[in-house]
Amino acid sequence: MPILIRGGTVVNADHSVRADVLVDGETIVAIGTGLTVPAGTEVIDAGGCYVMPGGIDPHTHLDMPFMGTSSADDFETGTRAALSGGTTMVVDFCLPAPGQSLLAAYQEWRHKGEKALSDYGLHMAITWWDKQVHDEMETCVKTYGINSYKHFMAYKGSLMVNDDELFQAFSRCAGLGALPMVHAENGDLVWQLQKLYFERGYTGPEGHPYSRPPEVEGEATNRAIVIADMIGVPLYVVHTSCTQSLEAIARARAAGKRVYGEPLVQYLVLDESEYRSTDWDHAARRVMSPPFRDKKHQDALWAGLANGTLQVVATDHCSFTTQQKRMGLGDFRKIPNGTAGLEDRLPVLWTHGVATGRLTKEEFVAVTSANIARILNMYPKKGRVAVGSDADLIVWDPEATKTITAAKQFSAIDYNVFEGIAVTGLPVVTVSRGRIAWKDKEIRLEPGDGTYVPRDPFPAAHVASITWKEASRPRPVGRIEVTP
Numbered sequence: 001m002p003i004l005i006r007g008g009t010v011v012n013a014d015h016s017v018r019a020d021v022l023v024d025g026e027t028i029v030a031i032g033t034g035l036t037v038p039a040g041t042e043v044i045d046a047g048g049c050y051v052m053p054g055g056i057d058p059h060t061h062l063d064m065p066f067m068g069t070s071s072a073d074d075f076e077t078g079t080r081a082a083l084s085g086g087t088t089m090v091v092d093f094c095l096p097a098p099g100q101s102l103l104a105a106y107q108e109w110r111h112k113g114e115k116a117l118s119d120y121g122l123h124m125a126i127t128w129w130d131k132q133v134h135d136e137m138e139t140c141v142k143t144y145g146i147n148s149y150k151h152f153m154a155y156k157g158s159l160m161v162n163d164d165e166l167f168q169a170f171s172r173c174a175g176l177g178a179l180p181m182v183h184a185e186n187g188d189l190v191w192q193l194q195k196l197y198f199e200r201g202y203t204g205p206e207g208h209p210y211s212r213p214p215e216v217e218g219e220a221t222n223r224a225i226v227i228a229d230m231i232g233v234p235l236y237v238v239h240t241s242c243t244q245s246l247e248a249i250a251r252a253r254a255a256g257k258r259v260y261g262e263p264l265v266q267y268l269v270l271d272e273s274e275y276r277s278t279d280w281d282h283a284a285r286r287v288m289s290p291p292f293r294d295k296k297h298q299d300a301l302w303a304g305l306a307n308g309t310l311q312v313v314a315t316d317h318c319s320f321t322t323q324q325k326r327m328g329l330g331d332f333r334k335i336p337n338g339t340a341g342l343e344d345r346l347p348v349l350w351t352h353g354v355a356t357g358r359l360t361k362e363e364f365v366a367v368t369s370a371n372i373a374r375i376l377n378m379y380p381k382k383g384r385v386a387v388g389s390d391a392d393l394i395v396w397d398p399e400a401t402k403t404i405t406a407a408k409q410f411s412a413i414d415y416n417v418f419e420g421i422a423v424t425g426l427p428v429v430t431v432s433r434g435r436i437a438w439k440d441k442e443i444r445l446e447p448g449d450g451t452y453v454p455r456d457p458f459p460a461a462h463v464a465s466i467t468w469k470e471a472s473r474p475r476p477v478g479r480i481e482v483t484p
């Protein structure tokens with residue numbers, strides 16, 4: 001049934017305008033005033049509201065096998081939580097076990113995705129390297145529509161890859177038109193620091209941030225940037241948490257390198273004091289990598305978003321129950337790493353960003369959907385309210401309020417790291433591919449309603465970077481032949 005969203009203000013990343021939006025099938029078919037609508041159109045009153053592109057969360061781990069367990073939210077509970085919070089697409093990480101075929105891992109993740117309520121895409125993680133991985137990347141790009149590859153510089157002994165492997169995988173990405181991404185922490189140093197703190201008797205969750213200081217993140221970020229620059233390929237740094245990392249990205253961008261940075265909404269509002277809670281569960285529930293930082297780092301991240309050094313706010317949604325977190329009782333190194341945020345990303349960011357004046361509403365759209373749609377080559381099909389774009393929309397009431405509580409959340413876990421935070425600004429309606437997904441505080445889609453979204457390689461930024469690298473490469477010197 002066609003849908004008319006009437007009386008709202010359409011907000012895109014570059015412009016806002018009072019207009020109605022008509023949706024037919026899966027797409028937006030008209031934007032304007034006085035639109036002619038087909039008989040039987042469902043009308044949604046958006047008076048006093050903003051009509052924005054649905055959020056895209058490019059960093060989730062749903063049903064992810066990790067640290068001896070699997071993350072608690074799967075594609076069903078995770079995408080339900082997402083839709084209720086105004087996010088209409090997630091991009092999850094397909095994670096081959098070291099030695100596992102990328103193609104087999106892709107099939108596994110597509111199977112997990114069959115339960116999704118919303119659109120989803122996949123990144124592929126490079127967790128090991130040899131000719132098979134090199135060859136299979138081509139199929140992943142050309143057949144499976146995966147144009148982004150994550151490399152873990154941490155998690156020594158499980159997912160971590162070394163500099164040689166980074167160089168080879170980044171080079172392969174360059175040739176295939178794909179984007180390398182990094183989890184930037186110096187995994188060797190983290191491993192040594194974990195051992196050092198544990199042996200000194202730091203067994204509780206506070207050992208986690210102590211062994212992952214901002215310096216190890218800044219070093220790895222800079223190293224990944226240098227490796228990408230040697231090849232001339234753009235780079236996306238996931239979960240940027242600190243000044244050291246931000247400064248490395250800012251330096252690179254000032255030098256004309258295409259490097260993107262992604263803070264998490266958790267980093268913007270929660271800080272490292274959480275790990276000093278005397279309640280073990282409270283502290284362990286917030287264990288993630290990199291860890292939360294102090295206010296100085298938070299202020300720098302907000303500034304980075306406002307000045308364009310950082311482009312995307314994600315969640316790294318990787319939820320574990322309290323029971324799962326307790327696997328690390330007596331040894332902080334065994335606490336499963338990860339926190340949730342899918343349901344709360346947009347309201348928390350609006351409340352702490354737009355309502356405080358740190359971001360404009362257009363910048364909010366940029367960092368929650370438009371920028372990542374561009375980076376991942378889905379724009380303007382995704383990330384824009386425009387005729388011909390997918391009808392992924394939110395009707396956003398900037399005056400609506402709630403207090404976040406686990407008691408009312410869709411996520412499968414038994415707590416919420418944002419518990420007790422009052423938010424102002426909520427999605428009152430979420431439309432996903434032309435269907436009403438969330439209205440009157442109810443989810444209206446079913447598991448299996450979600451669609452896999454493949455993405456083409458060679459976004460414009462990639463082509464430009466590779467072209468410039470070739471144009472500016474050092475040239476061999478022509479010499480008169482020397483006769484011995």
Ligand SMILES: NC(=O)NCCC(=O)O
Nearest residue numbers: 183288289316318337338
């Ligand atoms: N971030 C985190 O602690 N868990 C999820 C896996 C990752 O992204 O490193």
Ligand SMILES: [Zn+2]
Nearest residue numbers: 183238239289
């Ligand atoms: Zn990571």
Ligand SMILES: [Zn+2]
Nearest residue numbers: 059061316318
């Ligand atoms: Zn992650």
